[in-house]
């Protein structure tokens with residue numbers, strides 16, 4: 001049982017609310033960080049008082065019961081508010097890069113790179129030695145992405161003409177179709193999200209030719225190990241967490257508006273306790 005101190009808001013939380021997947025009265029949320037107040041009855045989990053971050057349904061609560069396999073310990077050197085930003089966005093970036101065969105020297109295109117998943121993906125791909133192209137909606141949204149490790153920052157797919165080996169797509173719609181056209185033989189497009197809300201229309205025969213794949217992506221497996229990897233990368237300074245919006249829990253509507261309005265760079269984090277852990 002975790003006493004929650006910080007939450008992060010994900011695009012998926014908004015989709016869950018809008019689509020009715022989590023009905024009115026249900027508890028939204030996936031990302032929480034806080035302190036263990038009751039250890040797992042079956043053992044094997046962290047002791048009372050341990051600082052942890054978790055990916056769990058119903059995370060937007062003061063206390064949440066979490067599977068031991070879905071959390072990671074957070075060392076004192078890592079701010080709990082930063083840890084709260086890691087679960088959904090960080091794990092999606094890590095797992096999609098892995099699923100797409102990330103390797104040193106590969107050309108990786110990340111769309112929606114200014115957002116939560118995108119910003120982590122840019123850093124993780126650069127850390128692995130890939131050549132990273134970060135696609136954003138406007139140059140202002142792309143500020144700092146070069147510092148985060150992007151070799152190129154482009155608006156839409158403007159100026160990208162050379163084939164890419166891996167696409168992490170957060171936008172969907174016509175831009176995903178254009179990204180598919182850029183994909184090299186044996187390349188992989190991981191369809192993570194669809195923030196554009198627009199349909200994707202493939203021209204006849206555009207999916208016929210040298211082998212390449214378009215894969216639906218969904219976070220899966222026992223996420224605790226990936227969460228621990230991300231926390232460790234933050235702890236050793238290899239991964240930075242950009243919190244583009246932060247405020248008290250009561251301001252969740254403002255956070256949601258900022259996210260929908262494309263005004264959050266990186267992550268939106270909400271504080272449940274006055275004093276950050």
Ligand SMILES: NC(=O)c1ccc[n+]([C@@H]2O[C@H](COP(=O)([O-])OP(=O)(O)OC[C@H]3O[C@@H](n4cnc5c(N)ncnc54)[C@H](OP(=O)(O)O)[C@@H]3O)[C@@H](O)[C@H]2O)c1
Nearest residue numbers: 011092112114115116117137141193194195196218219262
């Ligand atoms: N499949 C999974 O397991 C999984 C896991 C995590 C997230 N997701 C999905 O992945 C997507 C990204 O998540 P996120 O947390 O990174 O969201 P986010 O922080 O809101 O970032 C999304 C980015 O997409 C771009 N965008 C937003 N609206 C757009 C529009 N109308 N047209 C074109 N681009 C637009 C924005 O970049 P600009 O403003 O620069 O254009 C924004 O930075 C979401 O659809 C989310 O639901 C899926």
